[in-house]
Amino acid sequence: MISPSQERALWTAVVGVPLLFAAIAALQIKIDAGAQAYHGEDEQLLLRSASAVRRMSFGYDALAADFYWTRTVQYYGSHAGIPGAKFDQLWPLLDITTTLDPKLIVAYRFGAVFLSEPPPAGAERTDLAVQLVKRGMAENPENWYLPSDLGFLYYWRLKDYRAASEAYLAGSKIPGAPSWMRIMAALVAQRGGSLETSRMIWTEIYNSTQDKTVRQRAITTVRGLRALEDEQQLDALAQEYRTRMGHFPASSNDLHDAGLVRGIPVDPDGFPYIFGTDGKSQLDPRSSVTISPGLQLPSDAAQ
Amino acid sequence: MSAPAIEILGLTKDYPVGFWRPKMRRSLDNLSFEVREGEVFGFLGPNGAGKTTTMKLLMGLIFPTSGTARIRGRSIDDIGMHTEIGYLPEQPYFYDYLTARELLNYYAQFSNYSASERRERVEKNLERVGLSAAGDVQLRNFSKGMLQRVGIAQAILHDPPVVILDEPMSGLDPVGRREVRDIILDLRKQGRTVFFSTHILSDAEMLCDRVAVLASGKLQGVGAPREVVTLQAQAMEILIETREGRALPAALAGQSTRIGPRTRITVPEQQLYSVLEELRGCEARILSVSPVHPTLEDYFFTLVGGSAPQRGLEEISR
Amino acid sequence: MSATIGPVAVNTFREAVRDRVLYNLVLFALLMIGAAILVGQVSIGIEQLVIVNLGLTAISLFGLVMSIFIGVGLVYKEIERRTLYSLLAKPIHRWQFLVGKYAGLLLTLGVNTAFMTLGLAAAFFFVGGRVARADVSILVAIYFILLEFALVTALALFFSCFSSPMLSTLFTLGIYITGVFANDIHEVGEFTQNAAVLWLTRAIYFVIPNFHNLNAIAAAGHKEAIPLSLIWQNTLYAVLYATLLLIAAAAVFSRRNLK
Secondary structure: OOOHHHHHHHHHHHHHHHHHHHHHHHHHHHHHHHHHHHOOHHHHOOOOOHHHHHHHOOOOHHHHHHHHHHHHHHHHHHHOOOOOOOOOOHHHHHHHHHHHOOOOHHHHHHHHHHOOOOOOOOOOOHHHHHHHHHHHHHHOOOOOHHHHHHHHHHHHHOOOHHHHHHHHHHHHOOOOOOOHHHHHHHHHHHHOOOHHHHHHHHHHHHHHOOOHHHHHHHHHHHHHHHHHHHHHHHHHHHHHHHHHHOOOOOEHHHHHHOOOOOOOOEOOOOOEOEEOOOOOEEOOOOOOOOOOOOOOOOHHHHO | OOOOOEEEEEEEEEEEEOOOOOEEEEEEEEEEEEEOOOOEEEEEOOOOOOHHHHHHHHHOOOOOOEEEEEEOOEEOOOHHHHHHEEEEOOOOOOOOOOEHHHHHHHHHOOOOOOHHHHHHHHHHHHHHOOOHHHOOOEHHHOOHHHHHHHHHHHHHOOOOOEEEEEOOOOOOOHHHHHHHHHHHHHHHHOOOEEEEEEOOHHHHHHHOOEEEEEEOOEEEEEEOHHHHOOOOOOEEEEEEEOOOOOOOOHHHHOOEEEEOOEEEEEEEHHHHHHHHHHHHHOOOEEEEEEEEOOOHHHHHHHHOOOOOOOOOHHHHHO | OHHHHHHHHHHHHHHHHHOOHHHHHHHHHHHHHHHHHHHHHHOOOOHHHHHHHHHHHHHHHHHHHHHHHHHOOOOHHHHHOOHHHHHHOOOOOHHHHHHHHHHHHHHHHHHHHHHHHHHHHHHHHHOOOOOOHHHHHHHHHHHHHHHHHHHHHHHHHHHHOOOOHHHHHHHHHHHHHHHHOHHHHHHHHHHOOOHHHHHHHHHHHHHOOOOHHHOOHHHHHOOOOOOHHHHHHHHHHHHHHHHHHHHHHHHHHHOOOOO
């Protein structure tokens, strides 16, 4: 038997507590909406300095690193693809993550690709990417992915073929390194930038990682390169076509009909190419293949 | 004459008082006396006299400023001596998350008994203090009197030759006090030495072969109870109810106190019968006649030259 | 000797259990379950690493809280509540009482950690981890955490012998945090020009227990082998230091007048 005053208290709680929670939740939403205005980007970071974060972790650096890695991934995901996006926080986040856990390989590899990638996919700071990867190599000398990432950076972004070759060569000497790294070292040294080599490098990046974001970028780049290559050839064929027909073709179907090509040239997504009024080939707007801004064919393919 | 059970040799204890520049307060001053083997010895004194301090010194809970003591010939510095003593602290506290049985079993583990012998002793002593039924109740649910009884049980469980009890009657109802008295007498019959402290004179008178009286840290006297406390019952107290309309004789009225329907009259022992006659004359109803026992407080007042203080109503129930 | 230390230790363990200290395991379980479920959604490619890092960090933190909060009351509570009086009347030395309390709290921590290890293992398998030889480094990391507990408990016990729980907590926590950054403090000193600072940092480095060396969580996460020599050295370090603290505690406590 409970007394009347106890019963009153119980009922007040049963009714009052959910109501109050609902009111609090509603108020929270309102506050959040209003607060958006003055929450700057810096909110992402909490603390900017790697050493300050280390001190705050009280020895539990490994877990703090995981926390910052998660924030890095979320930060990238929320900014990627948005036109005009800047990735100011990407470097500090990666810096803190790798300072807290110097053996977190995934962070170095992520940074190698997305610190150097031009917007809207990355921060376009190849210098920082190189710095990050070199730090990673110093802390993890037994890891051969990182030298291959360094090689990638020199080859693809900086077009410094000698340095790239050196990086691949150094990496190939690490026990367990795959044989293609030695081959790559030789290829790059011999031939400098080439489409073949570029495709190989991006393919190896794809194969060597589980990171979905990095893999996606690799696919996009390789398909973009294919498209660029196709477009180069198609532009030449379009000139042929005009010579014969007196006007530019509308799509690659026309080239086929004119007997200039055997099959119908399609992009990696299966769409036939179309031509602009100036005779330059383009991707069908419905195609999922994209040519990222700044993507170019390596120099030798221009021949 | 065998060696004394307890020898206290010049025990002195000073306490620092105050925080910034502590002064020393002497709570025990050069205390010396003996407790003989096999006797029940009462340690008397008002609250704050130093009785508990003395017992804590004997048990090694605090350390003397000077002097020492021996129990059965072994110094109080000798931890091995503790196998021969049982101790009940003043206002005992025990691990409140244990049951009575568990507590006794825990303490019993410090003597070398086999598991079965331990069990046996625990049960026997629980019964002896009347707690068999409450054996599995957690001590946090025990009343003060029950805790006191558990305390006595753990003090005697290992049949020590010397039993030291600090205020064993405190917190007990009259039934409990009688039980404790019986236990003490029982221990004596077994030939053990019992050293206990109290500030209730009648208990000491009833149980002890000898007593020591302590006041303000100094020993006032040692001997048989009657030798040491010479105040006998000198006064008698009569409790009456007056009849409607019948007042007390004026002479008596001066020595009486009225509380509601009852009146209390204090008279010297010699005048008892004549006063009763007078009361018969005014047809007062006699409720009780009892001797007024001096308390130790009275005793100490006379010691220091004052007169006995007025006694309050609550002491009628003593 | 074990006739006196043993019962005290077991009773201390029993007190912890009845004080429902082990309920912290429920919180730990919830944490690991939550993490195991969420980690797949959030961190790419490092699920096992996160589980190991989180689990070991939680084991360390929960246990530290327990070492400190129960440790600072080990002796203090018994004095305040006067439960010590009847105990010391038994044939038990004061130092045996101290060692018994210490052993009891370590036993509690050991049991707690054992259950947590099982929880961690469950979460680990749930996110797809498979047992490999290299995973023994996780067990080594847990062992180091136990050594950490042994040191912190000894510290807390020492302070418990003469100071109040609040002060003892502050002291113990302060020493622990300093010990975590022991190597950093040492480095700062080595780089400075000031001789006084150098000697001060060196003194701190050698006096304060070094908790940094006992943290093998990162190594465990990356499945790095921890050399046997380091295991022995850390064990010896913890044993020596804890012994030192227990001896100091016994010295302080042996002449203390109980109120």
